[in-house]
Amino acid sequence: MSAVSDSIERFIVELLSEANNVELQRNELAQAFGCAPSQINYVLSTRFSPEHGYIITSKRGGGGHITIARIVLTEGDLLRQLVTGGIGEALSLSRARAIVSRLRAEDAVSDREAALLLSAAGDNPSIPAALRDHLRAETLQKMLMDLIRATPGE
Amino acid sequence: MSAVSDSIERFIVELLSEANNVELQRNELAQAFGCAPSQINYVLSTRFSPEHGYIITSKRGGGGHITIARIVLTEGDLLRQLVTGGIGEALSLSRARAIVSRLRAEDAVSDREAALLLSAAGDNPSIPAALRDHLRAETLQKMLMDLIRATPGE
DNA sequence: TGAATCGAAGGTCAAAGATAGTCAAAGTAA
DNA sequence: TTACTTTGACTATCTTTGACCTTCGATTCA
Numbered sequence A, B: 001m002s003a004v005s006d007s008i009e010r011f012i013v014e015l016l017s018e019a020n021n022v023e024l025q026r027n028e029l030a031q032a033f034g035c036a037p038s039q040i041n042y043v044l045s046t047r048f049s050p051e052h053g054y055i056i057t058s059k060r061g062g063g064g065h066i067t068i069a070r071i072v073l074t075e076g077d078l079l080r081q082l083v084t085g086g087i088g089e090a091l092s093l094s095r096a097r098a099i100v101s102r103l104r105a106e107d108a109v110s111d112r113e114a115a116l117l118l119s120a121a122g123d124n125p126s127i128p129a130a131l132r133d134h135l136r137a138e139t140l141q142k143m144l145m146d147l148i149r150a151t152p153g154e
Numbered sequence C: 001t002g003a004a005t006c007g008a009a010g011g012t013c014a015a016a017g018a019t020a021g022t023c024a025a026a027g028t029a030a
Numbered sequence D: 001t002t003a004c005t006t007t008g009a010c011t012a013t014c015t016t017t018g019a020c021c022t023t024c025g026a027t028t029c030a
Helices: A004-016 A026-033 A037-047 A075-086 A093-105 A111-121 A129-149 B003-016 B026-032 B037-047 B078-086 B093-105 B111-121 B129-149
Strands: A021-024 A054-059 A065-070 B021-024 B054-059 B065-070
Touching: A004 A021, A004 A026, A004 A037, A004 A065, A021 A026, A026 A037, A037 A065, A075 A093, A075 A129, A093 A111, A093 A129, A111 A129, A111 B111, A111 B129, A129 B111, B003 B021, B003 B037, B003 B065, B021 B026, B026 B037, B037 B065, B054 B129, B078 B093, B078 B129, B093 B111, B093 B129, B111 B129
Parallel strands: none
Antiparallel strands: A021 A065, A054 A065, B021 B065, B054 B065
């Protein structure tokens, strides 16, 4: 049932559970999972983007490699950063998902709160498509701001 | 005697008698019952809707699947009542506030969750006024549904 | 030594493949 | 008729692959 990309993701997450960053070789990994090397890039860009809280660096040529590092921030920093412009004027659904999943991963929100954020940030068919990304950005930003307000200061 | 849809329904109900949720593949199931794939959607929407006490999630593409989860709330529960149709087509801001404060009073949601609900249910200036109450109803209902879905069954 | 070359990585992008969703028309039963 | 069921064409989304491109280090050649 589960696609190869999901397995690769789990593998990397597993590695990252033991260290804040991992270094690996694209071809080697692709071979281990029996897929095209470019699929590794697909997994990295769809599941380990900066929005997800990761930074990817790489080097080509002989001895080349890819490094995946987790961005470590305190909960307050992350929320503050998002609310003060980290979201922008428009926000695609996939970026919104990444942001929420990162908030969850950093434990800035609970499972239920993440579900509420995602739910409200989802596409709404009764809104013209051209407006959606704009509305989504506004909604998410407002929600995060209100969330901070509702949280007794630390 | 609508044989096929009823059989599919029974089959799913059977699966759900052993677990609170099942994951299946649309094409596979359709093939097993010798029907068009879209008939699976028909069965889901006519017999496993939120009004019936179920929540459906799905994913497309390689490794795609459909998950059917039972809502685990008792009859008479405010949340369930709201989700299964108690909100209606349109919802004024003041009624939305009343609903959220009742949910808070019953401890169905936390302070932070209430803040998120209110935030998303608020008036949005970039939406035409005529649409707002309709959008609000949809949004709140979807959020409550997703909230239930995110809550591990008791 | 410096430039050209070569091989070994990794990067990009668009096409093909794999699922699921929607909707309206056609079929069927009450 | 009226409501429910079934189907299929078309759409949307996510994944996988492959051809072609870029970069880097090492080697070879003037």
